[in-house]
Amino acid sequence: MKILVVGSGGREHTLAWKFAQSDLVDEVLAAPGNVGIVGEPKCRCVALSADDAAGLKKMALGEKIDLTVVGPEAPLVAGLTDTFRDARLRVFGPSAKAAQLEGSKVFTKRLMKKYRIPSAEFEVFDDFAAASDYLSTIRDRVVVKADGLAAGKGVFVCCNRDEAMQGLTAIMKDRVFGDAGNTVVIEECLEGEEASFIAFTDGREVIPLASSQDHKPIFDNDQGPNTGGMGAYSPAPVVTPELHELIVRDVMIPTIAALEAEGAPYLGFLYAGLMIKDGRPKVLEFNARMGDPEAQPLLFRMKSDAVPLILAALDGKLAGMSIEWDPEDAVCVVMASGGYPGSYEKGKPISGIEAAEALGNVKVFHAGTGRNDSNLVTAGGRVLGVTAKALGIGAAIDRAYEACAKIHWENAHYRKDIGKKALNR
Numbered sequence: 001m002k003i004l005v006v007g008s009g010g011r012e013h014t015l016a017w018k019f020a021q022s023d024l025v026d027e028v029l030a031a032p033g034n035v036g037i038v039g040e041p042k043c044r045c046v047a048l049s050a051d052d053a054a055g056l057k058k059m060a061l062g063e064k065i066d067l068t069v070v071g072p073e074a075p076l077v078a079g080l081t082d083t084f085r086d087a088r089l090r091v092f093g094p095s096a097k098a099a100q101l102e103g104s105k106v107f108t109k110r111l112m113k114k115y116r117i118p119s120a121e122f123e124v125f126d127d128f129a130a131a132s133d134y135l136s137t138i139r140d141r142v143v144v145k146a147d148g149l150a151a152g153k154g155v156f157v158c159c160n161r162d163e164a165m166q167g168l169t170a171i172m173k174d175r176v177f178g179d180a181g182n183t184v185v186i187e188e189c190l191e192g193e194e195a196s197f198i199a200f201t202d203g204r205e206v207i208p209l210a211s212s213q214d215h216k217p218i219f220d221n222d223q224g225p226n227t228g229g230m231g232a233y234s235p236a237p238v239v240t241p242e243l244h245e246l247i248v249r250d251v252m253i254p255t256i257a258a259l260e261a262e263g264a265p266y267l268g269f270l271y272a273g274l275m276i277k278d279g280r281p282k283v284l285e286f287n288a289r290m291g292d293p294e295a296q297p298l299l300f301r302m303k304s305d306a307v308p309l310i311l312a313a314l315d316g317k318l319a320g321m322s323i324e325w326d327p328e329d330a331v332c333v334v335m336a337s338g339g340y341p342g343s344y345e346k347g348k349p350i351s352g353i354e355a356a357e358a359l360g361n362v363k364v365f366h367a368g369t370g371r372n373d374s375n376l377v378t379a380g381g382r383v384l385g386v387t388a389k390a391l392g393i394g395a396a397i398d399r400a401y402e403a404c405a406k407i408h409w410e411n412a413h414y415r416k417d418i419g420k421k422a423l424n425r
């Protein structure tokens, strides 16, 4: 069969790499894909943007694509899977209606409240004056969130009222996220340790992947502004086997049941961003897709073929399926352009990827790379996901950093503490 992966980041390189290993798959197309995907066996990139729904549909029909997997949130929220389904193309990913779970924080907060899915207390405002009046009454730390998609940057975790007012002003007055900030959620600030919980779902059954943990802030010890994610590891020991069961029972199953009850059945990867405290999960956010960079360590240590799981989900037959995992831990360190998540330079020549992979049990996934003549160069904020596995989290961390040390470009930046929380447990 022929699979199409929509998107161009590290997650999409990882998905394409994983699908290409399936005996069921003859060819993987990626749109637009990236330089890393071009270099994979069985893979080919097509120069179509992830938001070009009409172009993607035409190409998928012309290429006789058997299955499409959509990587990023924006095309899901914009309804790419609806366009594909209308054209009788098989696609793994939620409808626009179900993708509101990521596309609108107000929708999701109200859904969680109605169906008693554990989450932070909140208020919703579509008026700046009312929101700032409310902020003048609060004493505790709060989180101010733009309702719509903001590339992971629409959330302000505020230590005091001044910070909260600054966040609110940025969203509603300065409109830095445009219409995504027409409405805000102001919510209780939760304490604890974060974990990512991702599952395959057909809207009735949930087949969870292993647990993982992201590292959102740019600097070590979770300092500095949030990014798309600076590294991840799997499994995350904060998610004990008991907690795993609890998350499935109290978060994942109730959420897909709630969406079905609301007339928006969910098909695709469902990602719950959780705060764990005293062995109990609360939902920080849902994503309507695989995580990035969580995909890198997760799929690197997933032994089962992912394609039969996706096909079973499309047929509504996930029940009874399971996933086999490599007993080794996997760690992904994201190497970024100096300056990211602010402004940064592109076009810096990259060296050392082959030497890094020659260490064994190392895979370097591309996120923001390009070609300048025959040279591999930087072309984005997050450039590479250097992913390693080994028995024990300490050994996996050491191997990932040994690999990073072999890779060079001018002004490369990466965190030195990926996986430390797992090691400290």
Ligand code: AMP
Pocket: 120, 143, 145, 152, 155, 157, 187, 188, 189, 190, 191, 194, 216, 273, 284, 285
């Ligand atoms: P979100 O896009 O909602 O996941 O928010 C991005 C990040 O902000 C999360 O990964 C958390 O680190 C943080 N965050 C979001 N909501 C809360 C909350 N209610 N309490 C504490 N931190 C939060």
Ligand code: GLY
Pocket: 152, 214, 228, 229, 287, 290, 291, 292, 293, 294
């Ligand atoms: N790593 C966080 C995300 O994919 O949104």
